[in-house]
Amino acid sequence: MAALRPTSPQRSGSPQRPGPPQRPAELPPTAWAVLGLLSFPGERTGYELKKWADASLRHFYWSPAISQIYAELRRLEALGYASSRRSGPEEPRAKRSYAITAEGRAALVGWAGGAEDAGPPVLKHPLLLRVWLGHLTAPEHLRALVSEHIAHTRGELKEVHDALARADGDEAWTHPQIALRWSGRRLEAEVDLAEAMLADLTEMTGPSASGQPPEDSPTDG
Amino acid sequence: MAALRPTSPQRSGSPQRPGPPQRPAELPPTAWAVLGLLSFPGERTGYELKKWADASLRHFYWSPAISQIYAELRRLEALGYASSRRSGPEEPRAKRSYAITAEGRAALVGWAGGAEDAGPPVLKHPLLLRVWLGHLTAPEHLRALVSEHIAHTRGELKEVHDALARADGDEAWTHPQIALRWSGRRLEAEVDLAEAMLADLTEMTGPSASGQPPEDSPTDG
DNA sequence: GTGTGCATGTAAGTGGTTACATGATTGA
DNA sequence: TCAATCATGTAACCACTTACATGCACAC
Numbered sequence A, B: 001m002a003a004l005r006p007t008s009p010q011r012s013g014s015p016q017r018p019g020p021p022q023r024p025a026e027l028p029p030t031a032w033a034v035l036g037l038l039s040f041p042g043e044r045t046g047y048e049l050k051k052w053a054d055a056s057l058r059h060f061y062w063s064p065a066i067s068q069i070y071a072e073l074r075r076l077e078a079l080g081y082a083s084s085r086r087s088g089p090e091e092p093r094a095k096r097s098y099a100i101t102a103e104g105r106a107a108l109v110g111w112a113g114g115a116e117d118a119g120p121p122v123l124k125h126p127l128l129l130r131v132w133l134g135h136l137t138a139p140e141h142l143r144a145l146v147s148e149h150i151a152h153t154r155g156e157l158k159e160v161h162d163a164l165a166r167a168d169g170d171e172a173w174t175h176p177q178i179a180l181r182w183s184g185r186r187l188e189a190e191v192d193l194a195e196a197m198l199a200d201l202t203e204m205t206g207p208s209a210s211g212q213p214p215e216d217s218p219t220d221g
Numbered sequence C: 001g002t003g004t005g006c007a008t009g010t011a012a013g014t015g016g017t018t019a020c021a022t023g024a025t026t027g028a
Numbered sequence D: 001t002c003a004a005t006c007a008t009g010t011a012a013c014c015a016c017t018t019a020c021a022t023g024c025a026c027a028c
Helices: A029-038 A046-055 A066-079 A102-112 A126-132 A139-167 A171-205 B029-038 B046-055 B066-079 B102-112 B126-132 B139-167 B171-205
Strands: A082-086 A096-100 A122-124 B082-086 B096-100 B122-124
Touching: A029 A046, A029 A066, A029 A096, A029 A102, A029 B126, A046 A066, A046 A096, A066 A082, A066 A096, A096 A102, A126 A139, A126 B029, A126 B171, A139 A171, A171 B126, A171 B171, B029 B046, B029 B066, B029 B096, B029 B102, B046 B066, B046 B096, B066 B082, B066 B096, B096 B102, B126 B139, B139 B171
Parallel strands: none
Antiparallel strands: A082 A096, A122 B122, B082 B096
C-alpha cells in the first residue's frame, strides 16, 4: 500500500572502494529497475525492495519474484554497482542492506540518458484474448468477465488514488508522483475502455449467441 | 498489415482419428493463443499464423517468435488438438498446414469458458520506468522521449484505424473486430496519457533541472 | 543472377517463475 | 502459543528469445 516512498530508514550509505573499472554492462531491464530502486536515498533490504516495487512499479512496469530481486542484488554487487552491509548486533534482526555505489549511479545515469528508448511498451491482456476468441464463449459469460475486470480495475484505481492523496504535495518525490498520476489516469482509461467494449459486445453480439465465424463446420477438426 | 482475417485459403480441414482421450491439458497461454488462431475456419501454416498474430494479437496480447509458433504447433499436434497436412505436389511450395481437431476445439472452449479469468493484464512500460527514475535524466531529454513515444503511438494508431476501416461491416468476424476497436481506443488513450504526462513534466519539473530527491549526496554510493 | 519473401526448423541461452527450505521476530 | 511478517536464499523448471542453417519461388 505504500506508494511513493519506501518505509526504510534513511541511513546514509556505507563507504566503498572504487571497484574494478568496467564499461557500463549490458543488463536486463530488471537489473536496471532494481538499481533504480536503489538510486533513491537510503539503503534497504531485498525484502523492502520487493514491497516497494509491488506498491509502485507494479502499476506500470513489473512485479518481480522475491528470489529474482535477491539474484539481481547479488549480480549488482558483483559488478560493483551496489554495496551491501550486514546488520550489526545492535539491530534486532539479521539482514543485509544494499546501497548504490558511485559506479552504479554513473552506469544508471548512462542507461537512463541513453538514446535508445529501452523498447516499446508490452501489453499482455488475457481478457482481450478471450474477447478476440469470443465465438467460443457464451456471450453472457464474456460480458460477465468484462464486468469483473471493470470491478477489479476500479479497486486498483482506488489504491492508486489513495496513494496519490497521501503523497500530494511532496515535492521531493516528483517523478514517482508523476508516474503514479499516469497510472491513475491509465486505470481510469482502462475502465472506460472496458465499458465501451461492453457496449460493443451488447450491440454487436446481442443478448444471446451470434457472431459465429462463417462455415465453421463442427466436424472440421 | 492484414488485420482481422488471415490471408490463407479457406480450405476445409483434413479428416483425423480421435486421438488418445486426455483431460484438457494444462497449457501455457501461448499454446491457447495458437490454438485460438486455429479455431477460425481454414487451415494454415506456421508462417501464416505468425503474420496473422503480428497483425492482430500483437496489439493487445503478444507477438511470438516464429520458432515458438512451430514449437507450439508440434505440441498441439502431439496432444491431438491439431492435425497437420503436408502440401501435395500440386501446390507450388512444400509446406505443412495445420487445422484444429474436434478435441482441440473442445479443450479450447473449455479454456475460454473457464471460470478463472486467465490472469490480470500485464503491462511493461519502459518509458514509465524512465519517468519514475526521472531524477537521473535531463528534463528535456525525458520530455523528448515522451514525445517520441507519442509519435510512435500515433503511427500504430493509424495502422489500427486503417485495418478497422477495411474490416468495417464484416459481420462474420465480429469478435476480432471488437478487440481491434478496443485496441484503437486504447492507443488513443495512450496518446492522451502521454500528453498529460508531458504537461505534468513541464509543470512539475520546470524547463530545467529540479525535482531531485532529497539529501542524495553524490558521494553516498 | 540477385535479393526478397515464403517456409521450416535446431541449438543454445536467459530471464524469470514456482516450490521448497529455513529461521527469527512480532503481535494477537 | 500460534499465526503473520520479516528475511534470505537454493533448485528446478519453463516459456520464450536469438542466432543459425537451409532451401525454394518469384520478381526485378
